[in-house]
Amino acid sequence: MKRVLVTGGAGFVGSNIAFALKEHYENIEVVVLDNLLRRGSEGNLADLESRGISFIHGDVRLPDDLRKVGKIDFLVECSAEPSVLAGSDGSPGYVIQTNLNGAVNCAEYCREQNAGLLFLSTSRVYAIEQLKILNFSEGKSRFEISEKQECFGLSKNGVSEDCSITGFKSFYGASKMAAELVLEEYKCLFDWPVIVNRCGLIAGPGQFGKADQGIMSFWMHAHMQKKSLKYIGFNGTGKQVRDAVHIKDLVRLIIYQMENPEKFQDGVFNVGGGQDSSFSLLELTTMCQEISGNKVEVGQELGERYADIPIYVSDMKKLKSVCDWKNELYIEDILQDVYNWLLDRQ
Template identity: 30%
Template sequence: MKLLITGGAGFIGCNSADYFLGKGHDVSVLDNLSRAGTDKNLEWLQKRHPSVKFIKADVRTDQAVLDEEVSKADAVLHLAAQVAVTTSVTNPREDFDINALGTFNVLEAIRKSDNKPSLIYSSTNKVYGKMEELEVLEGEKRYKYKDIEGVDEKQNLDFHSPYGCSKGAADQYVLDYARIYDLKTVVLRQSCIYGTRQFGIEDQGWVAWFIIATSLGTPLKIYGNGKQVRDVLYIDDLVRCFEMVFDKIDKTLGNAYNIGGGPNNSLSLLELISQIESLHGREIEHSFHDWRPGDQPVFICDINKARNDFGWEPKVSPEEGVKKLFNWVQENKELFQ
């Protein structure tokens, strides 16, 4: 398979490239290297796989480059994105240009191509908004849904924040291009992916950020009461999901799937802090601040559609995954200085 990965030097992108290159596929990585850590991820990837092709380009502006690279691909993994809600609030135009316009440009490159490669688009649970109609119960260390275990794909879309709008618009374009132009496009609405080579920051990538910050002695700021719950998914499980979606593209095309840890793999912020404290062997300094706009008290995926359509489910528990990420950060502290 000839695979093009946009945003291929990012956290998910470099892990995906590493996996598919290891399987013997021909992989091209397209990235503008604007995000912190992407240069380090690219260097790591090139050392492991000298055959990887790198294209420095921007999905917002380099349409001719996109057209050329897409015309040579059998499949496209579209990961290039602005990824933080807070950044989208500060700079909504840039957020729109990267997430909505950038995805539209990728779709147009596919539509105009002769080969019509398959496409996986990396969407987000934020397309569902705050889901205020779902009753939530508050426990000692976590919130939980009152009447359901997880949110399925029938949940109404309700974009909150510029980020939710830009990702949601792209999400719907990807689905509609399958209907209108008969393209092999798939949407994965991802929930809290974490793992090695993730340069998490306070605004995004909270599992990695908590581990990085505590390893560097940086006090944690908790926005809200810390009882917010997410289903978390280790990177290896997500990359395996990508492979299975491509392998079953005749079944998966035109569909949106909620992809996360599911009800059996969830963590609250407070629970993660407790787990990291056990790994460090000490208490972690943290303080509480106002809730962030659009923050859901709880989001847990119902992953049954993915399980039924292409046989995927997570294998790495939060305990195992957090420990793997913790050990990687301890062994690579120089990357975060």
């Protein structure tokens, strides 16, 4: 690996990948391209520079911005409008152009360069109505997935790649899904490595959380600042469940995938924390209280939020059948690391 481009590389995931690549390989040149749309990303520029990573202010929607980068061996596409609420205000132009056209521009650039491509997709590609069919019961602190499931792709381990993608899924999910479909064509026709990871929640140090993206960081920050929070939808109980992968675990997987692309050419791969690294908002509140020492008021909003789902947990059987990767860090580790990072930044 001589020269790698990380698009969206000033963001949470991209910057962590750029740092890790620079650390892992002695003679690598890492270039980051980002339009700095996400607030907070500009805060990573000094760190990138201090580690010898070049930064280009550019936009994946513009093919010429990518071409300015020159020769590369691999591209990790982390640029995105990553909010599930994006476009729900009636203006989906940006989310579609960045997540779909941007990814296609990256693929085209990789084809020209004969470079490998790793694309970060999302669990949000699965149809919402399908995810809502998952049988679950209401436990004391969370919704719990039932043993018995009746639909293809759903099991007590969560959601697998076989789950249906047909149906409403948000502009975020739809634009990522459309990009996945185009990348599949590039992979088949041009026979070069394209790896697609469908990620559940990714969390850890370096994430500038918002209510609609980066929930662990957002929740912990609110506790540290003693700001009130709300449980939205699902009767305001806070029992909705997600799984989370620590950014360090994800980066470890990505480096392995870049080194062994041939193992990951058969379709797409769910990547997440799985059942062992899952949590409900209610449980998150308790953990944040314990770590920060602060208790904040958590109100209720009964109306369900656009495109929300009661449970998402990644079933990673397929990923684990092709490699030995497994999560080494779990919810408590992630939250502690987020707390330490926020404390440091205060």
